Amino acid sequence: MKISLPLRLVGATLAMSLCLTIAKVATAELVKVSPNFKPDPLTLTGQSGGSNKSNCGNISPTPNQVIEVTESLPYLRLTVEGSGKPTLLIDGPGGRFCVLADNYSGKKPEITGFWQAGKYSLHVGELSQGQYNYTLRISQQRN
Numbered sequence: 001m002k003i004s005l006p007l008r009l010v011g012a013t014l015a016m017s018l019c020l021t022i023a024k025v026a027t028a029e030l031v032k033v034s035p036n037f038k039p040d041p042l043t044l045t046g047q048s049g050g051s052n053k054s055n056c057g058n059i060s061p062t063p064n065q066v067i068e069v070t071e072s073l074p075y076l077r078l079t080v081e082g083s084g085k086p087t088l089l090i091d092g093p094g095g096r097f098c099v100l101a102d103n104y105s106g107k108k109p110e111i112t113g114f115w116q117a118g119k120y121s122l123h124v125g126e127l128s129q130g131q132y133n134y135t136l137r138i139s140q141q142r143n
Contacts, residue, residue, distance in 0.1 A: 027062065028062065028063045028064060028065050028066045028121075028122075029065070029066070030066050030067075030068055030119075031044065031065065031066070031067045031068070031138075032067075032068045032070055033067050033068065033069050033070065033073070033076070033138060034069075034070040034071060035071055035073060035140075036140070037140070040139050040140055040141060041137040041138060041139035041141070042137070042138040042139070043135060043136070043137055043138075044065050044135070044136045044137075044138070045133065045134065045135050045136070046064045046065065046124060046133075046134055046136070047064075047124075047131045047132065047133055047134065048064075048080075048082055048084060048086045048087075048124040048125060048126045048131055048132050048133075048134045049084070049124075049125065049126030049130060049131035049132065050123075050125070050126075050131070054089065054098075054123075054125065055098055056087045056088075056089040056098035056099075056100075056123070056125045057085070057086075057087040057089075057125030057126050057127040058125055058126050058127075058129075059089055059123040059124075059125040059126075060123060063091075063121035063122055063123055064122055064123055064124045064134075064136075065122040065124075065136060066119060066120065066121050066122065067119070067120050067122065067138065068118070068119045068120075069115050069116070069117050069118060069119075069120065070117060071117055072114070072115065072116045072117045073114070073115045073140065074114055075112065075113065075114065075140060075142060076112070076113070076114075076115040076138065076139070076140060077110065077111070077112040077137075077138070077139045077140070077141070077142075078090075078099075078110065078111050078112075078122075078136065078137070078138055079105070079108055079109070079110040079136070079137045079139075080099075080108060080109045080110070080124055080134055080135070080136050080137075081108050081134065081135045081137070082124075082132050082133060082134030082135065083132040083133065084126050084127070084128045084130060084131075084132040085101065085126060085127035085128045086101070086108075086109055086124055086125065086126060086127075086132070086134050087099065087100055087101075087109055087124070087125035087126065087127060088109040088111065088122065088123075088124060088125070088136075089122070089123040089124075089125055090111070090120055090121070090122055091120065091121040091122075091123075092118055092119065092120035092121070093116050093117075093118035093119075093120075094116060097111070098125075099111045100127075112142075122136070124136065
């Protein structure tokens with residue numbers, strides 16, 4: 001059976017479209033964070049958990065978020081809120097850190113302090129089974 005050229009073209013176009021869609025899902029959006037950014041807090045959302053088991057709970061194979069700190073910041077606070085038991089795995093210029101919820105942070109994963117310039121891959125993990133919606137807040141406010 002011979003396939004006509006237009007049908008092959010449609011098939012190739014569909015296959016390319018699918019590949020581009022999958023590539024877009026597999027990569028996190030890059031969010032730039034610079035001094036005195038607005039709005040503060042910056043709010044990002046997504047789904048926690050994933051198929052990879054780690055010391056920081058179940059995480060997705062690719063980062064949920066990628067942030068680029070354009071200039072070193074004397075203070076930055078990242079807080080994750082969500083159902084389940086979210087965690088925050090940060091991989092950046094200063095190393096790799098797992099942030100768990102504790103009583104001091106109101107039972108939410110939170111990290112504060114100095115952040116050097118560079119790119120940070122953020123995995124919002126999950127200690128319980130399943131995946132849940134989360135909100136990640138990035139702020140320069142100390143309260």
